[in-house]
Amino acid sequence: MGYVISGAALAAAVVHVVWPSAKIDATTVLLLGLALVPWLGNLLESLELPGGLKLQYRELEERVEQVETEGKASIDDASSVAQAALGAARLGSAVQHRQPAGNLPDLDELVLEMRRLRQLPYSESRTDIRDQVFGAMIVVAGREPGFDIGAALRDDDPDRRLAGYAGLHGKPDAELVEAVVDVLAREQSAFNQYWAIKALRVLTGLANPSEVTPKLAAVLKRLREMVPTGSSRAHEVDLLSRSLGLAT
Numbered sequence: 001m002g003y004v005i006s007g008a009a010l011a012a013a014v015v016h017v018v019w020p021s022a023k024i025d026a027t028t029v030l031l032l033g034l035a036l037v038p039w040l041g042n043l044l045e046s047l048e049l050p051g052g053l054k055l056q057y058r059e060l061e062e063r064v065e066q067v068e069t070e071g072k073a074s075i076d077d078a079s080s081v082a083q084a085a086l087g088a089a090r091l092g093s094a095v096q097h098r099q100p101a102g103n104l105p106d107l108d109e110l111v112l113e114m115r116r117l118r119q120l121p122y123s124e125s126r127t128d129i130r131d132q133v134f135g136a137m138i139v140v141a142g143r144e145p146g147f148d149i150g151a152a153l154r155d156d157d158p159d160r161r162l163a164g165y166a167g168l169h170g171k172p173d174a175e176l177v178e179a180v181v182d183v184l185a186r187e188q189s190a191f192n193q194y195w196a197i198k199a200l201r202v203l204t205g206l207a208n209p210s211e212v213t214p215k216l217a218a219v220l221k222r223l224r225e226m227v228p229t230g231s232s233r234a235h236e237v238d239l240l241s242r243s244l245g246l247a248t
Contacts, residue, residue, distance in 0.1 A: 080131045080194070080232065087132030088139050107144050107163055110137050114159040118191075130191060137163055142170035153179050158189050165192070168199040174206040178215065185219045190233060193223070197236040204244060213244050220246065 105113075110133055117130050141147055141163055152164030153176070161183060168176060180203065184196045200216070220241050227233040 079128070083128045083131035084135030084138070087135030105136070105140065107137065107140050107147065110140060111157070111159045111163055114162055115157075118159065118189075127191070134162060134166055134195060137166035138170045141167035149173065150176060150179055153183050158187075158192055161187075162192060162195065165195045165199045169195075169202065172199075172202050172206055174203055177203045177207050181216050181219055184223070190227075193227070194233050194236060197223075197233065197240060201236070201240050201243065204240065213246070216244070217241075217246050 114130060114133050114137075117126060117133065120126050141149075147163075147167060149164050149167040149171070152160050152167065155161055155164070164183075165180075168180065177200065180196055180200055184193065184200070187193050187196055204216070220237050224234065224237045224241070227237065
């Protein structure tokens with residue numbers, strides 16, 4: 001857990017030191033906080049050991065195994081969120097080799113950059129950069145007049161859909177919960193799935209759970225069976241399921 005907090009704090013410190021003029025706004029703070037709060041809750045639960053000594057040992061043993069599985073997912077989750085916050089702060093350099101220098105990219109440029117990155121061979125560094133571009137998307141989508149989040153979510157282009165998920169992080173709209181659920185049910189990209197689930201965690205906190213749970217429950221159950229155990233996506237599905245009172 002210390003690694004999670006230290007990593008997120010270090011990312012924020014780096015942004016402050018290297019880019020002192022960068023504005024760390026509420027969106028950036030929210031991105032960092034999303035990864036930390038659920039993990040702190042898990043830690044507190046692990047300290048509760050009711051019953052006799054033997055039962056305590058068994059519960060602790062089971063909890064240690066669970067934390068070992070969830071630990072990497074939580075750290076991966078914190079890393080993705082911290083990278084997105086970094087991308088939001090480094091907005092001007094979010095598109096590689098962009099000219100003219102100094103101007104902020106528009107959403108179309110960020111979509112094209114995300115598409116370019118998607119075509120590169122998989123690596124952890126590629127994922128980090130994509131997270132940064134997603135963070136830049138959150139800021140730009142919130143500023144771009146006339147951006148239609150619903151249309152972006154319905155787009156066949158996975159990178160345009162990412163812009164839709166980014167828009168929901170910047171301007172949450174509870175009325176779009178069902179649209180995100182429909183898209184998530186068909187989403188094939190692991191990267192897209194991760195940020196779609198993140199968006200749903202924000203939106204379901206604003207919506208009436210009784211109106212979104214039945215349809216979402218089926219999608220989450222199917223997704224949980226598909227994604228690798230111990231992955232950041234599985235971690236996010238579990239957190240969302242728990243917040244809705246669903247069994248995981």
